[in-house]
Amino acid sequence: MPQQFLYTSVKPKIVFALAVLLALNSFNNKAKAQSSYELNTGWKCAAIADVKEDGLKLSDASYNSTAWMPATVPGTVLTTLLNNKKVPDPFYGMNNEKIADIYKTGAKHYTYWFVKDFKEAPAANGGQVYLNFRGVNYSCDVFLNGHKLNKSAQKGMFLRFSYNITSYLNKTGNNKLAVIVYPPDVLGNANGGQGGDGTIARNVGLQYTAGWDWIQPVRDRNTGIWDKVTIQKTGAVRITDTHVITVVPGTRLPEGPQKPAIIQMETEVNNPTAASVTGVVSYDIAGATVSKSVTLKPYATTTVKLADHALQNPKLWWPNGYGPQNLYDVKVKFTIAGKQLSDHKVLKVGVREIQSSWNEHTGSRQIAVNGQKIFIKGGNWILSDAMLRLSDLRYDAEVRFHRDMNLNLIRIWGGAMVERPEFYDACDRYGMLVFQDLWGSGDCNGRWVDPMKLDDQWTRRKYPDDHGLFLRSAEDQIKMVRNHASLAIWCGGNEITPPEDILIALKEDIFPRLDNTRWFVDYSNSEEMSNNVLGGNGDGPYGIQPLSVFWNFKTYPFNSEVGSVGVSDYESLKRFIPAKNMVAPDYDENTRKSKVDSVWDYHKYIGYDTSVAKYGKIKGAEDFARKAQLVNYDQYRGLAEGFTSHMWDWYTGFIIWKTQNPWTAMRGQMYDYYLDPNACLYGLHNGGEALHVMYNPINGMVSLANNTFKPSRSMMLVIKAYDMAGKEKLITQVFCDIVPTSTKKILSVKNVMDEMAAKEGAFLSLQLLDTDKKVLSDNLYWIADSKGEYSGLEKMKDDALTAQARYIKPGKIEVTLTNKPNSVVSFFNRISLVDAGTKERILPAFYDNNYISVLPGEQKKVIIEYPAAGLKNLAVDIDGWNTAKSNSQLLKIKN
Template identity: 45%
Template structure:
């Protein structure tokens, strides 16, 4: 076997209880020190004679709820572990405080005794419920448990929890796992998350930015992939606050643990079935980690391994003993494509594919009903590429009939096939990046719209492979290692809107998708435009869209007098208020969008405000189009003195297209210690030279 590269090198990494991707994968180079050394926080705490450990909070929300209005009662039940660390009998009272309520039990502990105490169930009147992103609010409660003795408090433990109940079933219609939160079915969109950083330079700030990015993309679930690690508590804190449900793998992958024969691996497939070498250590590690994160309302389910179960005795212990004892309220599935979770509709291991697709494919190919990983491209913006590679390496970008510089292979370029050339001649790295972003947007919008078009008919959920990278990779990402977003982010964001008008490019039909829990009475307006901005067709239709449903609406005609590119704009209004719009660039000449280069050159009118409080900046950008189309405007923030980007920046929207007369307001937020006069906001556009935004402070 080869210890470096491939999928987990020679597989020997999996003999340990550890992160498996560090020998290399098809999206990352090998990490030389593997997982050696102390990488997490080390601390020493002191207690009295009685130690308080591992509180466990279970919440029950009977019936089907809605996010608004008064709520019926909910139930909260807590347990806690006590340990007498002394050589003497200890007595006292263990106290649980939450939501203004106080429960007390008298406890006597023999020398060295370890005891689990169960508190009386609490009834919460009109509870503030926790909901996933895009459904409702993420309300959180505090609980404090302490052991009180005559001489004071021996030890205490505070935890935060949310009142919600998650259940699931194998959906009889689709064959996919269908999740319910507070009694309501939730259509799951999300992404696979590897690790925040390949060298485990982890921070609460980076965790929070990454989780916030997922919420801003309108997704509802993150899968913490099995070739990585179980994240630190701050990651799950952020998921709690942003409403992102967590699909939590343990430490195992089909690649290293023997899902198939692999000549790169040192051991036989059968030997790899037995990994890791120390099963007791694996189970003790699982117990430790389960106790660490099980109170997070965002934690949705446990999964043994990626694409393949763990060693048989480990899997059986987890399934029949450990999880029923430590976390009985959550689903445990042996592996990510287990029949308990989904139905394998596509062969192989039941997930994927991972390359660029024709946009129509997402509407026609019937995939696994809850696909835990399917992905595509995700080339970063030009500024990130310049930090990753030299000018010489960038000049060797992929193009037909020419050898690509090896640096692109080093950074795991996936390739766009001929999709970039559909927009123009790819003559330099600037053109490559420009075309890659418009393809990224269209690819992921089509991805999410195609799946949503068949919600509950074919699918219960879809998780993108991947939404991020822990290093400077060129594939499968909505934002890069530098925390700069690319157009994949905003294509996903658009396609995952909870209330969303979309164009089925196969059926040539407008569809209205509602993945939230309220019925809406709306109108949808469709307009076709020539490249010069003139309108050639319009239609408005009213619709009532029920919760968790898809409406097939009216057809869109093919323009008769246009050869090449044209535009379709969909506008969704409710009670006279614009909820969202959705703009498509289409063509009458298949796979040829080169006419976009001939759009009239036009600068949108720009008004920008920026305010600073401490290190936090907030701003508003108002873009207004004239009589022409302003296409694919990308906002960026720089330090005007150094020319360096300021990252991360959270934009309410980006890669914005304006039809004639359109106005669009974008909010942005970022943190920087730079003085206000050093902040520069620019717009890179298809239809103008770079614009520097005049800022009103």
Template identity: 55%
Template sequence: MCTIKIKIAEIAILLAIMTSTFRGKASEQELSSDWKMASMEQVKSSGEEISQVGYRLRGWQTAIVPGTVLTNLLEQGEVPDPFYGMNNEKIKDIYETGRDHYTYWFVNDFNKKAKGEEQVWLHFRGVNYSCDVFLNGQKVNDERHYGMFLRQTYNITKLLATNGNNRLAVIVYPVDPVGNPNGGQGGDGEIARNVSHQYVAGWDWIQPVRDRNTGIWDQVTLETTQLVNLQNPHAITRVSGIRFPGKKQQPAQIQTSAELVNPTNKTVNGKLVAELDGIKVEQAVSLPANSTQLVKLPELLVENPKLWWPNGYGSQNLYKLSMKFLQNDQVADEETITVGIREIQRQWNDRTRSMEILVNGQKVFIKGGNWIISDAMLRFSPERYDAEVRYHRDMNLNLIRIWGGVLAERPEFYEACDKYGLLVIQDFWMSGDCNGRWMDPKKKHDQWIRRQYPDDHHLFIQSAADAVKLIRNHPSLAMWCGGNEIKPPVDILETLRDSVLKKLDGTRWFIEYSNSDSMSYNFLGGNGDGPYGIQPDSIFWQHRTWPFNSEVGSVGVGDAESLLRFLPEENQVIPTEKRGTESVSDPVWTYHKYIGYGNSIAAYGEASNMEDFARKAQLVNYNQYRALIEGFSAHMWDWYTGTIIWKTQNPWTALRGQMYDYFLDPNAGLFGLRTGSKSLQAVCNPATKMISIVNNGFESENDLMLVAKAYDMEGNEQLITQVFVYIGPTTSKKILSVNSALKRMGGEKDGSFLLLQLQNHQQKVVAENFYWFPNAEGNYSGLQSISKSKLEVSAKKTGKNKVVVHLKNPSGAPVAFFNRLAIVDAKSHERVLPVFANDNYNSLVPGSEKTIELECPQSDNTNWEISIEGWNFAKQYFPVQ
């Protein structure tokens, strides 16, 4: 991804184009170009007529597939960008227009013919919501296809044109009912009568998607095989006992299977072969005519395997597993999947009354983020998935939960999680709001009726089974969940739990709903999750909440450059909050779901304009999320077994709960989490000023030096302590209080700074944490009068798309406080995004130096400068040598 422009439409187009990237096997080709589209209201011809090559597509528009009707209309300039300002209100909603308005034909001309005994298969990985498919004048599907999450596969060998010139025509119908977007969670709730995503009728973090994401939203591919099609290969890895990263391992077992499809009218004999790392197993097979058969192979035994570990605990080793069906020693079909050798278990913690997650026999303290979807309008790409998941890795999180109102996430998302070590909880498509957990006057039907949504239970179960097959091989997939804050209806629940998951997976924990007592016993009352707004930092340390909190979060406004990308000039204002509500004085801020910062901004001095407000908001973001993750981690195994932040990202230009914005620009919350969530870290309770050490690793740390220093606003230093500490594996340990030392440095009058370092026996700093504290009245009075920074900066390029920035704060200077670094285009000074940094929003004490590494792997422009702006350092630009 190149430099992010302020015009949102340009970004939307870029992301849509990027979806054409396809990574499949050699026998597959993606139909991702040369599509045309037209409204059903415009075209009166039949599918048999339209799908003939000779039919003229006069007046049809170029289409992007994968893509929705709305993304295509946006590309063609027929609607304004719904993510900018109040533009979404200018787009007709399907509830008002009727479904025909967003019912569209999609047509693709492609060249393909079968040779000899070849079989050609047409695959749709996702159509929303129902469709009929035509090829060369003939209808392909006997009955209309329904279901957003149910893949389609058709053998089209006999329908292909003998000259190879073919036309595919697909008419796509929206969900039915479309739901009334009346401001409720999921609007009036009727959207949940479909087996589709629910947020498109609106939620408390997004406005309605006007076409409900109607379209061919995922890949369309052609696959060529011989007489047999190998489908849905499956690998289960077994890792017994307690393992340690980087050590010699006892053997691991891998169980493999695949479905073999014989579409012909004769029996086919051959063998199924699986190979991993030079180890082969095989099974002779006889396939009757017109049959599908599940074939299980003998067990693969892998000596001294390289194991897959979650982020922060070890490497994410991956293997390629090849599966082939051989007929007369010739390959009829082949699939290659990626395998991570690991085993995930669970055990109940009687002290916390919540579940503990184990990987390869080791307890893992869960530090997670709730994920909605990469893009609300379904403009996905491997590059964007990689960037978003990498940000979660960089926050030192180890889990992502897929919220139940959206998708079974795409394989490309899971590939990124495999790569970066993020465990995943995959919710199925239920929510307490739409599916009847609570009374809600905005809902059309009462709880008893909503409790039976969706209308077609069989389709839900069929779609769930197909989703399991799609993503079950990924080592990152750790848990299934029946729904968000509610169990599925009894028949769906029992079938999922007792049949589908046992038969098709059998290795992962199934949580009946996201805040289930089986995950985290609710002995506190309420819903078992939250809160969701600004909290005093001390709350996360002092107040005990649910023992495995599936949703807890806070604010997340970006800085001024982030806000300028979607706020019109007249709406670039200070958000003045109204007492007792979440609304603000400006309608665009309200429309983009802003939640307030309370009096936390005023503690740094009243904001003078939007830029000043956003700058001060970053200080709050950093402290909120650092305090959250440190407070939970400091009570690991005693109060908690894990926590999942609501939420870490937004699929549109929202003004709440995010660590980076829709444009992949990080805010300070990301780096607060990164610092507070390090595998080994010294942390400070903001209420008591008690220092603790948190060790998330599997081994003891027996030779650490804790160094604690206090600083006043002039930069004067006081060494508080320098002491060797020892700490066992996966635990936290209190060391000492620094409260009195901070008071001696003028903390009660002006506030003070605290630097914590952990050094190894070579005196190398292995972890650092820097705090700023208010005065006795809770105000940061000293920061408001601190002297200007004397920061010295140099930058040089060290490799392709990489820059190292050296920062130095000379002795005798004040603290160089809260410096934000960015890579910018040398001409326009616009930020280059996404950018990944080993540190940011950093502070330097007098006489210290830091080296910051920045990387922009998706940028094709390297004419860069470095932008730096700090609390006491005016923005400057520095050349990259």
């Protein structure tokens, strides 16, 4: 997707780095036709109120639209207005309140004409030319060169539209396109409820645009040509939708020779001409070709099923943490008369098989890949950008962050959309299984009584208004993404099923016909996923939790939503909170409520209660955000470890609510909107390790987790404690082992740690070493004193940390941290790659670990990867909890 729409509301320092990233990489959708290009520049637009002419006139080559406003396509009306400085950045401060809401202005205010001049000569020798729209919200009429292309309004945010424009192209090659885009049929009153008054769900579209507890309303409800517009050229026959199924019999391992896998292929081909066409449908994979001769009748669309192919010794695709993400290029062709290539596509296909089964012991569903059960560690995802400024490379960065969290699944929440192929491309690369909701939510669609909603539950239960549009959209979007290896689960909706007639059609017709190899679950927290716990099915808990909850409280055995907080650090907050509003929340233990600044409240701050204050009296917003990172790390490490400690006993999986924000919200995020990670990400990174040593803070038990298919043998477990002065106490070291996909308790150190921590707290160091003394897992806990406070951390002496940074190659830096012997623990160091001149962080940047503590006499290395092209004068900043001022200078990077 085009660069200019990527992060237009982001501060210039971040735009610079992302623009470099765009220049450096190009992750294109691999399912492209032989000759295809995007119409993504040079668009103009005007409000309908300012245009007197109709579409026939506007699309005539003689019409002069040079005075119209430059338009952002793909994009929304609001994106265009922002890029033309007609509205303030709605992601900053209270600016969103300064933008007119469509419910108050009426739909006409955000109804716009879009025009585009492009060059395309008429096709020769029977060739065909198509105009493709991958997403328009909500309906439109399309005109080309004085002709209207659609007989009736094209309606449906989640429908792809394609027009054969061969006969409409001008002989001169100069063409003019005009599109009028209408907002959603029902605008929704953004009255402060989840989805506002709920009526936004009468459309088949985005529900969050009327506001939610993590976002303010999107004022234009994302009206616009929001996804790609392409021109596609083919021969007489066009390949439309292809379906690839990979069958992997038996139980496999990632290593070693593989028995064959079966490739099944069918493809839809279209002959729009008046003559019959005979040709060959074929596909190539790993040097083999499978083909079939067909004759297509005039004006016919036919599905061609090819013979099954046995792929020898396949390179299999595995979820993150369990094996490599091998992908094959599958080249699909239609050749006329044995030699003339009419159309072709290249698909990226991962060879794998998804299975699901009921685990009687846990009372929940479990997922298997290639015959091996996978313990699900997931994150809930809304979408990449609330204003639909989507890009291949933002998708890549965000999915990579999820990989770096050591997660293996992303769930797409039902109030948003079926994600774009570029998102799925990234999930294929990084091994993220995808749990894809269809459109609906318990909030808008009537699961609960809600005084904020306009209609009663019985009425809301029938949403959307057009059930046929829902089903047509489902068919289309299934076809769009079903070939991706990462797609694992389809879901009827968030916390509620769609209406019964839609559900029956999905389960009994659409999925059996279009995609029958994946598990379909009726709704996101249904009894199909988990049962027999807490009196039924569900999700949660939400909000800040004592760590004891994650370890001792048995929640739902496949929990689709659990988690809450995610305030970023001070550098992040400064990007969207004005200086005058940098006021730390003030929590009152008596009332159990926080006094919160208006901007923090507007950006959906969720309370940390007493957790931050346990680190000492809050001295302001910067101090609050700094201490919140300690809570973030501990909270999400504890969540991952608590659930993992009970895998296959209490749980088959958990999915964090949530891991990212498409807006500048202050809750439920492991990185901020600007792609700057906070300590949540690295707490998960630590707690979600495939092979992991962990500590139960309640009973003091040290245990191991092995989320791989290999046994781990002859490991040395080293357990040490440190007091606040850095004095070391070896508690024990012992050889241990653990079988695959299991947990194992080793011993309790509660008595030792209670004694050491009683006065002012202590540190507990757990390390797993292999026979070469290489560290396999490294985990440091800070233990509260006898009052449950971290009194010693506030009194820690300055550390004796030294650091060096060196270039490994363009885009890759190694940082080495060394703490002197007989020093104190160098605690909780945040490493940041920055511009040496401005001191501003380079975003995005990827750290293989962060918020690192270094023990006395210890050395640790961190690898930073970042967009390399054009970036110069870089430095590394290290901000530690107890780093001496003299040691906190920026590190120059040596070659």
